Amino acid sequence: MTVADEDLRPYFQAARTGLTFNSPLGEQRVAALIDRVQPLSASSRALDLGCGTGELLLRLCAQHGLGGDGVDNQATDVTTARRTAADRGLAGQVTFHTADATVWDRPADIVVNIGASHIWGEGPAPALAALHRLTNPFGTLLFGEGVYETKPDAAVREGFGDLPDLAGLVRIATDAGFRVLHAATSTQGEWDDFESDWRAGIERLATPGARAFADRRREEYLDGYRGVVGFAWLVLTPA
Template identity: 30%
Template sequence: MVLKVSNASNVREVIRYYRQPGSRLGYRLFLNGTKHFGFYRSTDSPWAWSKALRRMEDRMGETLAQPAGARVLDAGCGVGDVAGRLAGRFGLRVHGVDLLDAHVAQARRRARRRNLDHLLTFSHSDYAALDFPDESFDAVYTMETLVHAADAEAVLKQFHRVLRPGGRLVMFEYAREAATRMPTPAADMFRQLNDWAAMPSFQRFTYGTLERLTAEAGFSVRGVEDISRGMWPMLRCFAVIGTLPGAGFRAARLRRHSVNTLSAVEFWRHRAFWRYEIHTADKVRTAGS
C-alpha cells in the first residue's frame, strides 16, 4: 500500500526539488528551462532535443482538440513553454498556474518576448486549491506534473469543477508496474527516487490507477495511449550523459542532491517497468447543460 503525504509538506518538497541547484542548472543547461520530455519520430536524431520538445507540445495541442480562442488551464505550467506553443501554434488562450513564483515570472517574460501576452496569463497557485469559478475552462491539461500531487483525487476534483460540461482533460503522465511485479532493486529505486523528486503520485500510479481515479472524479475516460518509445531517445541521452557523474555522486554519498542525474540513469535502466502515457477524458454533460 502506498500512503498519501500531506499537501502542505508535499508542496514544500516540490518547491525544494525545483529550487535545488541540480534541477535549476540541469533544466536550464539541457532544455532551456523546459521541464518535460520530447517526442521523437524514428528518423530523428536523439540529440535533436528542441525539435522533440516542440513535437511533444504539438501532441498536447492535437489531443486537446480545441478551437482557436478556447480557454485552457495549464496545471503546473513551469516556465510556460507548453502554454506558449499552444497559444502560438493553436491559438488557445492559456492560463498557467505553478507553485514556484520564479517559474511564473519566467513564464510571463517568455510570453512577452513571444508577443503572446494577449493569449497567455500566469499565476502563482496550487492546482489542488484553484480559485477559479466553476466551469471556467474549455480544457485542462497537465504535462508531467500530476505525478507531483500529494492527493491526486483532490486535484482531479478541482479539474472537474473548473471545466465546463463537455470540456476536455488531457494528462501526459507517468505510470509504473506494481512493486510486487518487478525486481526488488527496481521497486526500491522507484520508491527512493519518487521520494527525493517529490513525486508521491507517481509512486501511487501503478498501471490503471490514474484511469480509475479520473473516472471516480466524474470524468468519462476516452482513452490511454502509451507513447514511451517516442520519448525514450531523450531519456537515453540523459542516461548516457549522467552515467559517469551518477557514479561519482554515489561514491560521494550525494545521491539525494543529484536526483535528476540518477533518475535519468535508473529510469532508463528500468524502463521496462514504467510508461509515459497520454490520458484523455471529458467532463460528462448533464441534462440541461
C-alpha cells in the same frame, strides 16, 4: 562530503536548463496532443495548472488562437514563461500567475495538468477530482501522469511509490467523472531523451558533486526504472 549530504537544489535547477518540457514529451506527441485538444468556441480559454515554464500552454494558445492562464508556484518558472510569451508576441493573450494552483477556482474549456498531480495530494485521484470541477461541460482536460509500465521491484517502488498502470489510471479518471478520448504512454525514446537531457544540464556544471549526482541518476535509470516507470497521456472530457 557525499552526494547525499549536499544541497541538491542547484542540480535540479541545472537539470531544467536543457529541457523544453519537464516530462518525457517529444515534439511529435506534443503536436498531436495539441491537435486533439480542440476549443469549444473562439472565446474558449485554456488553463494550465502547474505550468512550469509554460511551453505547452503557449503552443496550445498560439495554435488555437486562444487566451490562456498558466499557474505555477515557482516564481522563477513564471518569470521564464512570461519572458517566452513576450518574445513570441503572446503576452497579451496568455497570462502567467505565480500562485498556488489549489486555490484557483475559475473553470476553463481546456485544462492542462502535466506531471503535477501532486499539487492536490498523493496519487491522481485528488487531482482528477479537482480538475473535474475546473473543466467546463464539454471541455477537455489534458492530463499527464506517471504510471508503471511493468511490475516495479522493491527499489523502484520505494522511489516512485504506488503508481497505477495505464488501465488503473483510466479507471481512476472514469471514477472521477471523465470520459476518455485518448490514452497513451510516452515511448522509450521520449524517456531516454528526457533522462539524457535532464542529466546533461547537470553535467554542464562540471563539478565533482554534479558528476557524481548525474552518474547516480543514470545508473538508477538504466539499471532500475527504465521501461518500468512510464508516463501516461490522457485526453478527457467530463461525462
